[in-house]
Amino acid sequence: MENRVPTLFRSDCRRKAFMLLAFLVLLVQQSLAVYLLVPMDDRQKNHLKAYGIAYWALERAIEVKWLLNYRGGSFLIPYDAGVENECLVRGVSLEQLADAQANALLADMARPEVNQDAVSMQKAPKIAVYSPPNKQPWDDAVTLVLTYAEIRYDIIYDEEILGGKLKDYDWLHLHHEDFTGQFGKFYRNYQNMPWYQEEVSTNQELAQRLGFLKVSEMKRVVASEVRNYLELGGFLFAMCAATDTYDIAMAAGQVDICESMYDGDPADPDMNGKLDYEQTLAFTDFTVEPNPYVYEFSDIDVSTTRKVQQNQDFFTLFDFSAKWDPIPTMLTQNHSRIIKGFMGQTTAFDARLIKPNVLVMGENKAAGEARYIHGETGKGFWTFYGGHDPEDYRHLVGDPPTDLNLHPSSPGYRLILNNVLFPAAKKKKQKT
Incomplete structure (x- = not known):
């Protein structure tokens, strides 16, 4: 069988x-x-x-x-x-x-x-975001994209910086912040809003607790600590009003540029004649806006003077030599060289007021605007990026945060993340 x-x-x-x-x-x-x-x-x-x-x-x-x-x-x-x-x-x-x-x-x-x-x-940089403890009615593009990309970061503010915590971090981002002590110059439109009153009282209480008579004095010392952090090899990234107000605060030094609604006494009427541009990172020969009711800090920003229509608002990234200029090459890596423009309290920088040693990496040449700039200070590096949110053209106070699930390949947001990885990939410029 x-x-x-x-x-x-x-x-x-x-x-x-x-x-x-x-x-x-x-x-x-x-x-x-x-x-x-x-x-x-x-x-x-x-x-x-x-x-x-x-x-x-x-x-x-x-x-x-x-x-x-x-x-x-x-x-x-x-x-x-x-x-x-x-x-x-x-x-x-x-x-x-x-x-x-x-x-x-x-x-x-x-x-x-x-x-x-x-x-x-070879090593992930440790990241800090300088951000206020109270909830403000605006979001921050950097914290949005760090969260979306699942990159960890710590929140620090004035007390931590003045307590010497900056040395623990490789990379520092300055949240939408006013270093001049004028609380964003929101007084005219938002003085009666609870969030504005909370911001003022929180900062005043913090300044007094840390031994300062005025918020502007505290912010100036914080700005100086950030400068020391840079000198020792730190990496600084800032967007929107944190860019020009930082330089304004550094240039003002001991000069009182705040009117009485901000610090209880009048501003120095000769403030612009006493600015020290040697102390700034990026800008020179600018004029501070003395009127507390004008929603502008200085003529560095071009938000109120630019004549660029939204459908024509773009800026172009420069091409750099990867072998001879690796740092700006890293910072401009993208799948698009043309980036959509976007507004902010500080939208873009007047190219005429940028120091000659500062590297412009992105510009709207026809409008005379620089949008993305970079420089070295001591052993450290800094990058300033104009505008508030790369995927929200005109982000207003109280608007909901951008949903990055809708913009997973945003060229404008990529520039932020280039800076996040930059400390891990630092490579000194070669000498010819």
Whole structure:
């Protein structure tokens, strides 16, 4: 009688053989895919969360190479199952490269005639956001994008800075803040609003507790501590009014530029004749707006004088040499060189008032506006970015925060995240 293998047994054998084959194929693929490429060109589904992947890897001591000028500033990471899984969970596009492919790519980028470079990042920078303790009626683009990208940060304010906490951080962002002590010059329109009154009282109480007679005096000392942080090698990033008010406070020094509704006594009528521009980071020869009822700090900002229509409001990023100017190259990595403009209390900077040693990285040349500028101070670096929210053209007090799920590939927000990773990838400019 002929022996027959039961059908069920044969089916089970085939299934096990198939599973074994699939397992072997997976092993082969993983042995070949020794690198993970996180593309940052138009093939990336979520550019903003991709920065979070790079930061996540750095937190786990996984080296990340930032491929400058290659496919929008892509990231190359040694194969790691955790990184691969995080990309899948966060919806970040990923490609696998064999060792030979990765080596060929890096060799090609290293050729002198190719305007590309690979910069190694090995440690995640520790991030602090300078932000008030009370809830203000506006959001902050940096905290929004850090949260969306799942990059951790600490909130600090005047007390922590004056207590010497800045030394614990590699990167500092100045939240929408007025360093002149004029509370954003919101007095005319919002003096009776609870949030405004809370901000004033909170800052006045803090100043008194820390031994200052005026909020403006406290802010000036805080600004000086930030300057010391820069001198010692810190990284500073600021947007909107935190940019020009910082320089105004530094230039004013002991000069009283606040009227009585802000600090209880009149401002110095000769304030503009006593400004010391040697103390500023970015701007020179500017004039402070003395009228407390005018919603403007100085002529640095062009919000009230610009004649740019919204449908024509764009600024262009400069191209830099990846090998000879790696720092600005890092800070301008993007999948688009043309960025939509956006308003703010400080929208853009009058190009005529920028110091000659400051590097302009993004501008609307026709309008005479600089939007994105950078400089060095001592051992440290700073970047100023005009405007309030890259995906909300005219963000008003009380408007809801931007939902970045609707803008996962925002070129304007990418500039912020370039600065976040910059301390991990710092590379000194080479000398010719």
